[in-house]
Amino acid sequence: MDAQTGRRLGVWLIGARGAISTCVAYGLSGLRNGLLEPVGIATSRGPLGELPFVGFDEIVLGGHEVVRGDLSASAGDLVRNGVLSAELVAASAADAAAFDARIRPGALDGPDVGLADLDPEAARLGAAAQGEQIARIQADLEEFRSSHELDRVVVVYVASTESWREEREAWATLASLEEALERDAAELPASSIYACAAFRAGCPFVNFTPNRGSSLPALSELAREAKLPHCGNDGKTGETLLKTALAPMFAARALHVLSWQGYNMLGNRDGEVLSDPIRRESKRRNKDEALRAILSDPSVHTEVGIDYVPSLHDWKTAWDFVHFEGFLGVKMSLQFTWAGSDSALAAPLVIDLIRLADLAAERGEAGEMAHTACYFKSPLAGGTHDFHAQFRELLDYGERVLNGS
Template sequence: MKAAAEFVVESPDVVYGPEAIEAQYEYRTTGVSREGGVLKEANYYGSLTQASTVSLGLDAEGQEVFVPFSALLPMVAPNDLVFDGWDISSLNLAEAMRRAQVLDWGLQEQLWPHMEPLRPRPSIYIPEFIAANQSVRADNLIPGTRAQQLEQIRRDICDFRSKAGLDKVIVLWTANTERFCEVVPGLNDTAENLLRTIEVGLEVSPSTLFAVASILEGCAFLNGSPQNTLVPGALELAWQRRVFVGGDDFKSGQTKVKSVLVDFLIGSGLKTMSIVSYNHLGNNDGQNLSAPPQFRSKEVSKSSVVDDMVQSNPVLYAPGEEPNHCVVIKYVPYVGDSKRALDEYTSELMMGGTNTLVLHNTCEDSLLAAPIMLDLVLLTELCQRVSFCTDADPEPQSFHPVLSLLSFLFKAPLVPPGSPVVNALFRQRSCIENILRACVGLPPQNHMLLEHKMERPCLRQGQPVAPAYAGPCKKGSAPTAPNGCVGDANGHTKAEAPQMLTT
């Protein structure tokens, strides 16, 4: 190796002086944080079927045994699902992922080669049903009349089923919120009139065209947006064809919290009189909702979520009385998919008092909705394999085509005509859980745990019986409970424990 010769650095950042060399140097390094040495792995957090559990019952020690929700009945493995779809935007899924800016950049880089080959099929664009600001995306369209567009969607479904070798196809509407479609006698009030309307090219929304195409192909259709896609004619067609339909509007963030909180307030005997919900978000959903007709669809969907809870308590609310309920949604591009939800709940107390709760909820909109979409598909497919019969009607029958079992996952759940609408979240979840339990012969979950609440133990034969204490139980002689309590009353160490006679 040769010895280095003298050299001069020619740079505006280096100055040679008679006594020193002055260099302006920008030092860069990389900071790494260790997260316990654990690599993050893919998961299904947020999914009812994949990330929650149910109680089977009590074991020999009287402790509850929990199993994954998906273990109750055989369900399709989510990794076995095959995807296809339509979009008015021609971007492949990798480019759409980058435009949406939902996933971390590192994850996008890993997913890019898997997403880039996936490109949506052309879709239906009817400008008057969505906001005008969506026109810049509309470059991947199905041409022709409404009838021709309907037939193309049907061909797409058949093509997908054939090429992928599928037994079942379920169509899920996840596209933009549309304005409400007026229900007009002779236009969309019956299946016959709706099909005629499509044939002659009268008013029908894109989502309704997809619903009709799905039903005609025998595919379940689920509406994840708030508009009235499933007009009476579409519901009648589903009944005639015995095809499942469900809706409306994914229940993911603010509304899910509201359905829990109002149920808690009214169930606790507090008279909730004012509910004010404010949202701002910056994704394409927010941009579309900035148009008044589309916002109105969302407002109706969000506002109806407390109705059944109010009507369930005539002690608090007189007939026709209900809380003031205001919903506001604003488009703020900077926050992107990170939707901010602020809620204020004001309730009346005894003796003229009031109670106000204020919540701030940052919802990753798309990441909350994605597992709900998964649950909808898995539960719908499961319901297609369930049949019932009774002593009075021994002929096996399926669920009603309007699949109200899915209410837990929708803001404004559709139910069969004449059926009560349930919005209270835990009642909705119990419905799903108990029906699945019934399918394997398990009794409904009632949370009584009566064996732990009786004066004398009620144990199975052959199990030891806990010894009873003779005489009154005084402070100082009380046994220590599992929670550490030694009989002190309400934290007052000088208080004498209540006397309990035992046998």
């Protein structure tokens, strides 16, 4: 029997018809109806399973999108590519249709790379002053909360990767951001517009993408002021998960890593968006950061390549080559390949993060959720990239919750 809190939690997915959101929606429906086991959902298993998390059937989904169409079309793509089963999609049709009806046009940011059938309303909103965009998104969130009598709404950012933007002066403090918004000179990326709206609407924020989201100092200040928890950036689902699990082993055995070369091929819409070099830069930065930090050796050669290979669809293939030196100066290598369904790996992490953000808010925790670092390539807080140390932090947090501290 799944957990029950007696509360109703709203979850607002930004990028609501994307591959991850579609897997979250059908996955939750399958879990509720007993068609799926909670495989990959750490909050349902082991010691974390003891925590007072919201139940799968206590979650109501809504969201923002910038393309038209319907969720069953996104699900159809995932069925054709062997990620969702046709039986699950058929059994979840009513739940999916109800979620689809709650999806509102979001705010389009920049050129519509890889996006077919753009919603003209999203393009109109994206062209409006940023202050106006924030107000509209905030109003949608508040309307969702009141019309469905929800106790809380957690906002989850799973929209496309944005172009990399250098930090602006206006983002340094809440006062400077507010002043810049007044003049429509804040130059926020869409992910930060959504984060700002979420905090103004009193919602915790989860950023699963490499986008800036709530990481700007001004928004971090806003979250603390509004007493809201938030976490990010960029879900650690595949190759980086392996790197951050394996690199500590080399460090522990005092082996000298000379080079760590990684190469990724991916074929889904995310891959298509990442084939744009400026957007790819956001992702590449996050992937390199973890390895450099764990090996703490500036002379290590690390490189990550990402290519779009359409025929792979949702199946990402990563090949890593680790060249290292042992005793007597002997050079050796480790190579691994990883072939995973990106969305099937991401969806359970998103479900965990929803429950953890809700629990943190319920406990009155505000600011960066350092205990969720194991879920991210570039955690907002937590202090280490070592997966094992990060997971220990999460378990320690769980113990503190159970001990009432």
